[in-house]
Amino acid sequence: MIDSGKNKNSKIQRKHKRCQAILSRDANVECVSHPTKFIAICNAGLSTGLQKETILEEALKYGRVIDIVMLPNKSYCFINCYNEDDAKNIFDNMHGHAKLGQNETIIYLSYIKEIPEAPNQYNQDLPEGLIIINDFVSADEERILLEAIRMSEEPLENNLLKHRRVKHFGYEFLYGINNVDPEKPLEENIPVECDALWKRLEDKVPDRLALVPDQLTVNIYEPGQGIPPHVDTHSAFLDPIYSLSLESDIVMEFRRSNNNHVPVVLPRRSLLIMSGESRYAWTHGITPRHMDVIPSKEGGGLTIHHRTRRTSFTFRKLRRNRCDCAYPELCDTYAAEQKSNEDKLASVAAKLEEENVHKVYDEIANHFSETRYKPWPKVENFIKSFECGSVVMDVGCGNGKYLSVNPNIIEIGCDRSEGLLQVCSQRKCHVFQCNCLNLPFRDNSVNGCISIAVIHHLATEARRLQAIAEMARVLVSNGRCLIYVWAKNQEFNCEKSSYLHRNRNNRMQNTKSVSNENTQSLSSKSELVDLPVHMNRTQFQEQDVFVPWKLKSSGPKSIETTTEDGGVKKEFLRYYHVFEEGELAQLCARIESIEVECAYYDQGNWCVIFRKK
Numbered sequence: 001m002i003d004s005g006k007n008k009n010s011k012i013q014r015k016h017k018r019c020q021a022i023l024s025r026d027a028n029v030e031c032v033s034h035p036t037k038f039i040a041i042c043n044a045g046l047s048t049g050l051q052k053e054t055i056l057e058e059a060l061k062y063g064r065v066i067d068i069v070m071l072p073n074k075s076y077c078f079i080n081c082y083n084e085d086d087a088k089n090i091f092d093n094m095h096g097h098a099k100l101g102q103n104e105t106i107i108y109l110s111y112i113k114e115i116p117e118a119p120n121q122y123n124q125d126l127p128e129g130l131i132i133i134n135d136f137v138s139a140d141e142e143r144i145l146l147e148a149i150r151m152s153e154e155p156l157e158n159n160l161l162k163h164r165r166v167k168h169f170g171y172e173f174l175y176g177i178n179n180v181d182p183e184k185p186l187e188e189n190i191p192v193e194c195d196a197l198w199k200r201l202e203d204k205v206p207d208r209l210a211l212v213p214d215q216l217t218v219n220i221y222e223p224g225q226g227i228p229p230h231v232d233t234h235s236a237f238l239d240p241i242y243s244l245s246l247e248s249d250i251v252m253e254f255r256r257s258n259n260n261h262v263p264v265v266l267p268r269r270s271l272l273i274m275s276g277e278s279r280y281a282w283t284h285g286i287t288p289r290h291m292d293v294i295p296s297k298e299g300g301g302l303t304i305h306h307r308t309r310r311t312s313f314t315f316r317k318l319r320r321n322r323c324d325c326a327y328p329e330l331c332d333t334y335a336a337e338q339k340s341n342e343d344k345l346a347s348v349a350a351k352l353e354e355e356n357v358h359k360v361y362d363e364i365a366n367h368f369s370e371t372r373y374k375p376w377p378k379v380e381n382f383i384k385s386f387e388c389g390s391v392v393m394d395v396g397c398g399n400g401k402y403l404s405v406n407p408n409i410i411e412i413g414c415d416r417s418e419g420l421l422q423v424c425s426q427r428k429c430h431v432f433q434c435n436c437l438n439l440p441f442r443d444n445s446v447n448g449c450i451s452i453a454v455i456h457h458l459a460t461e462a463r464r465l466q467a468i469a470e471m472a473r474v475l476v477s478n479g480r481c482l483i484y485v486w487a488k489n490q491e492f493n494c495e496k497s498s499y500l501h502r503n504r505n506n507r508m509q510n511t512k513s514v515s516n517e518n519t520q521s522l523s524s525k526s527e528l529v530d531l532p533v534h535m536n537r538t539q540f541q542e543q544d545v546f547v548p549w550k551l552k553s554s555g556p557k558s559i560e561t562t563t564e565d566g567g568v569k570k571e572f573l574r575y576y577h578v579f580e581e582g583e584l585a586q587l588c589a590r591i592e593s594i595e596v597e598c599a600y601y602d603q604g605n606w607c608v609i610f611r612k613k
C-alpha cells in the first residue's frame, strides 16, 4: 500500500505525539508548540547508536549550535541552538527525516522549554591533576621535532595490530607486559631537540611537576585511529606524564568510572600534564573515529572537527622505586605485592595442611576410624533426602561412614588421606583420592555434596572459600550441598556439644603454647604459626589452633610422652580453623552461583545447606 501524503502526515503526527509523551514521562521535558532555541530529537540518542558528532554534523548544515546534550542510555538528545531562527531552520529541515546514522529511523523534533542538566562540558571540571599548557611549542619547533623523530612511513607489523604507528626512544614500552625493561635502554635516546622543553617546563609549573624524562613514545594517529582507554602502568613510570600534541587537535577521553567521563580537547602544540589523580586513577584514551565534536573557536557553540593526522610525543620517566600512590585498587605494584603475599601465605598454608592434617590423618587413620562409626542424624537425613539414582559426593569422606546410608543413590567418596581411603576400600565403598581444593569432576555433574568436618582443616580463608566454590562448581543446577565445620563455640543455646560432655576434668586453662618442629620452621613466614595447642574437651579460645590426637604407637610429627604404665604415647597435632557463628554462611554467600537455604548449629558444628541456582 502506498501512503498518500495525508496519511503519511497523520502517521508522523501520531508518532510525534508518542515521542513527546516519552520525553515528558522519561526526562520531565515540556514540549511547546512555538519555536524556542531548544530542541529535543527522538530516535537519535546514545542508545540508538548515534554519536554526538553525527547529529551535530547534520544540524550544523541548517543552523548554529551551542551544545548537544546526550544522556547515557537514552534514545533522544537535545540541541541548544544559537537562537530561535537557527532552531527553526534545524527543525524544519530535520523533523520527520530519516537520514541520521545507518539505521534509517525517522527522527522527530520538538521545541522544548528547557534542556535537562548537561552531564559534562569540554575542558570544564578537568580531572584533578590534569594541566594543559597551550602553545607549549612554536610552529617552528613543531616542525623541528617532527623531523627529529624521522618516523618510517611504513606501518610496522605490531603497529598494524594497534591501528596506529608507534616509536620508542630511551626505553621500549613493551605492550605485551605493559611495562619497560629498565635494564635494556634503547640505542636511540630522546632526541636532543626536546632538551629545551624541560627548562621551559620548569618555568611554568611547580617543581614537583617538572621532571626530565628518559623515555619517549611517539604515536602517529591517522583519522579513524585511536588508543584504547588505559592507565599508564604505575610501576613503569613516575608521576607526572607529559603528552605533546603535534600536527592537529584531538579529543582525549578521561574516565574514572562509568558516569565520570570528561572529554578533553588537546589543541595542536599544547602540552598535556597528567599528574596525581589524573595520572593514577583516570583512564585516558582516544576513540577511533574520523571527527570530534569540539567547542567552536568563535561564538561559544560546538563544531565538528574532521581529524587529520596527529603525532603525539608522550614523555615519561622510568620508576626505579616501588609505586606508593594513593590508589591501590588501580596500582599494579600493589596488586603484584598482594599476589605475592597471597602466594606466600598459600604455600605456608599448604605446608601446614600437609604436615598437620594429611600426614597426621594417615598416621592415625585406623584409630580415628574406630572412633567414627555413628552417623549424625541430620547428615543422614540430608543424604536420605536425595531421590533414587542421584549422585552424591562426600568430599572428605574419612572412613566412609556416610557412604552407605542411602542405598538408592550413588555415593562417591573422596579424601586426601590414603590411610582413611584404605579403610573405605575395605568397606567396599566407591572412593578416590583428591584434595578438596581441586575436585576432579566436571562442572554441573553431581546432584549433591556433603563435606563433614573437612574445610576447617584448610588454613586460609581463600582456601576454605575455594573448597566451597569447588563443590558449588560440580553441583548441577538445583543440586544441594551440606557442609559441617567445627564451631569455636562448643556451647550454643545451652546445648553443650558432645565434645564438651566428654570433658571430665573441666580444665580452666585450655591452651598451652607449644610450637612443634613444624611450626617453628614456618614461623618466619606466616601468622599461622606458633598456634596454641588446644586442650581437648574445652571451649576454644582462638580460631586457629592445633588439636591433639593421642595415639599409643610410634610415628612422625608427634610429641612423645611417657605414660604411667611406661608405654610411649604419641600426641599428633591436627590443624583446625574453628568457625565463628555466621562465618560459614558468609563464606557461602560470597559465591554467586549458590543460595544458602539454611544455616544451623549441630553438636558443636556450624552447618550450612546451600543450593546451586
Ligand SMILES: O=C(O)CCC(=O)C(=O)O
Pocket: 217, 219, 227, 232, 243, 244, 284, 312, 313, 314
Ligand atoms: O597520544 C597521546 O597523547 C597519548 C598516548 C598514550 O597515552 C600512551 O602512549 O600511553
Ligand SMILES: [Fe+2]
Pocket: 230, 231, 232, 284
Ligand atoms: Fe597513556
